Amino acid sequence: MTLWLMAGLLFTPLAWAVLTLLLDFSKGRVVTWLGILVQVLVSLGLWAAVASDGGFLYLLGGWQAPLGIELRVDGLAVTFVLLTALVAAACGWHASIYLDPGKPWHRYFWPLFWFLWAGLNAVWLGGDLFNLYVGLELISLAAVGLVALGGQADALRAAIRYLMAALLGSLAYLLGVALIYGQFGTLSLAGVTELMNSGDVQSGLTFPLILMLLGLALKTALFPMHGWLPPAHGIARSPVSALLSALVVKASFYIAARLWLDLGGHLGGYVLAQLIGVLGSLAVIWGSWLAFRQVKLKQVVAYSSVAQIGYLFLLFPLTWGVTEAISQQAQQGITLQVVSHALAKAAMFLAAGNLIMSVGSNRVDALAGVSRFLPFSLFSFGLAGVSLMGLPPTGGFAAKWLLLQASLASGQWWWLGVLLAGGLLSAAYVFRVYRASFIEATDTDQFYHPSRSLEVIPMILALLSLGLGLVAEPVLSVMSLPFEGAGP
Amino acid sequence: MRRFFGVTILAAVCLAFAGALMITVWHISGTQAPVDLPGLLAENLEASGVEHPITAVLLNFRSYDTLLEIGVLVIAGIAGISMAKTTSLEDPLLRTSDSLLYALQRWFVPLMLVLAGYLLWAGSDRPGGAFQAGAVLAASGVMMRLGGIPMEFLRPGVLLRLGLALGFSVFLLVAVASAMAGDAFLAYPEAFNKPLILVIETVLTFSIAMVLLALFVSAPVNGAEEPEEGERG
Numbered sequence: 001m002t003l004w005l006m007a008g009l010l011f012t013p014l015a016w017a018v019l020t021l022l023l024d025f026s027k028g029r030v031v032t033w034l035g036i037l038v039q040v041l042v043s044l045g046l047w048a049a050v051a052s053d054g055g056f057l058y059l060l061g062g063w064q065a066p067l068g069i070e071l072r073v074d075g076l077a078v079t080f081v082l083l084t085a086l087v088a089a090a091c092g093w094h095a096s097i098y099l100d101p102g103k104p105w106h107r108y109f110w111p112l113f114w115f116l117w118a119g120l121n122a123v124w125l126g127g128d129l130f131n132l133y134v135g136l137e138l139i140s141l142a143a144v145g146l147v148a149l150g151g152q153a154d155a156l157r158a159a160i161r162y163l164m165a166a167l168l169g170s171l172a173y174l175l176g177v178a179l180i181y182g183q184f185g186t187l188s189l190a191g192v193t194e195l196m197n198s199g200d201v202q203s204g205l206t207f208p209l210i211l212m213l214l215g216l217a218l219k220t221a222l223f224p225m226h227g228w229l230p231p232a233h234g235i236a237r238s239p240v241s242a243l244l245s246a247l248v249v250k251a252s253f254y255i256a257a258r259l260w261l262d263l264g265g266h267l268g269g270y271v272l273a274q275l276i277g278v279l280g281s282l283a284v285i286w287g288s289w290l291a292f293r294q295v296k297l298k299q300v301v302a303y304s305s306v307a308q309i310g311y312l313f314l315l316f317p318l319t320w321g322v323t324e325a326i327s328q329q330a331q332q333g334i335t336l337q338v339v340s341h342a343l344a345k346a347a348m349f350l351a352a353g354n355l356i357m358s359v360g361s362n363r364v365d366a367l368a369g370v371s372r373f374l375p376f377s378l379f380s381f382g383l384a385g386v387s388l389m390g391l392p393p394t395g396g397f398a399a400k401w402l403l404l405q406a407s408l409a410s411g412q413w414w415w416l417g418v419l420l421a422g423g424l425l426s427a428a429y430v431f432r433v434y435r436a437s438f439i440e441a442t443d444t445d446q447f448y449h450p451s452r453s454l455e456v457i458p459m460i461l462a463l464l465s466l467g468l469g470l471v472a473e474p475v476l477s478v479m480s481l482p483f484e485g486a487g488p
Numbered sequence: 489m490r491r492f493f494g495v496t497i498l499a500a501v502c503l504a505f506a507g508a509l510m511i512t513v514w515h516i517s518g519t520q521a522p523v524d525l526p527g528l529l530a531e532n533l534e535a536s537g538v539e540h541p542i543t544a545v546l547l548n549f550r551s552y553d554t555l556l557e558i559g560v561l562v563i564a565g566i567a568g569i570s571m572a573k574t575t576s577l578e579d580p581l582l583r584t585s586d587s588l589l590y591a592l593q594r595w596f597v598p599l600m601l602v603l604a605g606y607l608l609w610a611g612s613d614r615p616g617g618a619f620q621a622g623a624v625l626a627a628s629g630v631m632m633r634l635g636g637i638p639m640e641f642l643r644p645g646v647l648l649r650l651g652l653a654l655g656f657s658v659f660l661l662v663a664v665a666s667a668m669a670g671d672a673f674l675a676y677p678e679a680f681n682k683p684l685i686l687v688i689e690t691v692l693t694f695s696i697a698m699v700l701l702a703l704f705v706s707a708p709v710n711g712a713e714e715p716e717e718g719e720r721g
Contacts (some may be wrong), residue, residue: 003667006673007664007667007668009662010673011660011663011673014555014656015660015664017559017562018657018660021566021652022646022649022653060552060674061548061549061551061552061673061674061675061676066528067532067549068549069550069552105570108566108569111563111566117561118556118559119559122556129552131550131556134553134556136558138558138560138563141563141564141567147568148567148570148571150571152716154716155716175509179512179513182513182516182517182521183516184520184522185523185525186525191523195523205511205512205516207509208512228594238717321690353717356717377503403666478595
């Protein structure tokens with residue numbers, strides 16, 4: 001059964017990418033709906049299979065590592081596969097209504113969308129350092145293509161900037177991988193970890209790990225390397241921005257986190273961990289402040305992503321040199337933060353797209369009076385904002401609560417200030433959007449009404465992110481399933 | 489003064505990077521890798537169906553990587569043609585009447601086509617294969633294009649998209665067929681190793697050449713553009 005599920009999971013996005021390449025936008029849309037259904041069912045099935053039987057290794061082509069490529073299908077991986085299925089399904093559904101079928105270049109949206117999905121799954125499941133690089137490339141190029149799709153000079157400029165940052169990050173990562181391979185002779189992450197744990201080999205150097213983390217941090221837009229993110233995420237179509245903020249930046253972070261948890265104990269150090277934590281904290285403060293200052297609505301949301309990504313990097317100090325229990329708590333907190341931010345940010349971008357479509361302008365102050373016309377989208381925007389602020393009972397609250405406990409238990413009280421200040425600052429930029437929308441302007445009555453489905457989708461995502469705090473227990477128990485290491 | 493500091497800091501960063509890289513490489517080259525992958529590869533070469541280790545790695549042992557890499561190429565092709573101007577094939581600015589180019593073309597194009605075929609075939613037991621053959625095929629296409637030979641199939645139409653997708657689709661079909669047969673994704677049946685790899689290599693050559701050529705031809709940027717969300721177009 002799991003063999004079929006795996007084949008379906010890997011095959012569907014790639015096959016649908018080819019299929020939709022041969023069709024035009026409208027036909028591709030119908031085909032995509034079918035593909036989304038298949039993909040969501042397969043992801044749910046795989047999640048359930050792992051939840052009941054535990055994780056396993058999947059050997060591609062029947063070759064064992066280090067000769068072949070192994071996929072690591074464990075609790076954390078399937079959690080992200082399922083998250084991707086939910087968010088991508090929502091964004092795909094939204095895009096199928098939001099995008100104008102009359103524009104000839106929109107036919108290329110579907111193949112790029114499916115390739116992006118394939119790349120994300122490849123990264124969540126990857127257990128091979130080079131295979132992870134290929135997954136990253138798939139994601140970056142598809143994302144750049146989506147940002148540039150039919151765009152004007154500004155969109156192209158943002159896309160090229162994004163491409164350069166992504167390529168530089170990939171190259172740094174690849175150089176690190178080459179050095180690791182040179183030292184250990186294997187590309188399997190599990191193999192390298194095992195060699196280090198066994199203690200037979202001379203412990204490695206920190207430089208390859210720093211290189212890989214640096215490249216991945218650039219791709220995740222960690223402060224001060226975040227300059228490429230707001231233009232790209234701000235200028236893309238809203239469903240694309242939602243995909244980019246919710247999932248794409250998480251992929252490179254996920255690899256960095258896996259590297260750190262496996263190799264950080266041997267190759268990392270206290271100073272490195274604290275330094276990454278400090279950069280993350282600065283990202284929270286600086287990103288929130290810039291989000292508060294933005295004139296355009298989608299730039300507010302994009303800078304908010306810079307800030308929210310900052311929290312993720314607290315994983316590094318909170319898991320280095322602490323007890324197993326604290327490390328586990330921090331990992332759970334970060335996982336919840338990734339999941340809740342993905343849901344909330346996708347909801348926020350989709351709702352922002354609806355608002356922009358409705359008022360016909362992308363400025364925050366143009367929202368005046370929209371609260372009477374589009375209360376539903378505005379409400380979704382606010383609900384997502386509540387999760388970003390970290391108020392109970394949202395997933396954002398549960399995440400920050402766990403991080404708070406982990407910081408206190410490990411004696412690193414200095415991260416408390418960041419967690420609290422970040423929440424307050426996000427409240428500031430969310431309420432700024434609200435304030436603008438409640439102002440009653442007398443002269444603007446012309447509002448376009450987006451279709452019902454467009455409004456429902458962000459609402460579902462926002463409710464999911466809100467409810468995540470209530471069902472955090474089962475989600476976390478699957479996520480931290482011990483990895484069995486046995487074949488299927 | 490600020491400029492001076494900027495340059496100094498940049499130079500220091502570069503030096504530190506180069507130094508750290510050198511120390512790491514020095515350290516690595518002095519130690520024996522605990523896993524002997526080339527040895528392992530040589531032991532299993534028999535089972536792969538081809539005699540050249542690189543082709544065996546690319547198309548059998550690590551065929552998943554190759555499949556996804558072809559996907560990356562197809563994405564690049566899609567991103568390129570999504571910005572293409574449909575009229576660019578008739579662009580008079582691109583027409584040249586260089587007699588040297590014509591003469592070279594007459595000599596080189598047939599030769600390059602033969603070379604591409606040879607590289608493809610050579611991949612089974614010596615350096616060569618789909619990527620190299622595809623690059624040469626694309627280069628000969630570029631030459632024909634510069635010489636003004638009309639190539640209708642390069643217009644962003646269904647033929648071009650079929651060409652882009654062909655190699656990837658065949659590869660994917662083989663992958664899923666092996667999964668259907670009960671083995672893992674991408675596990676070729678033992679008896680068909682060599683013919684399957686050969687078929688995949690051939691269609692890949694064609695598609696790789698198509699991607700590269702499409703990127704060359706569709707370089708001009710779209711004239712009809714989409715305004716940013718919220719701006720009236």
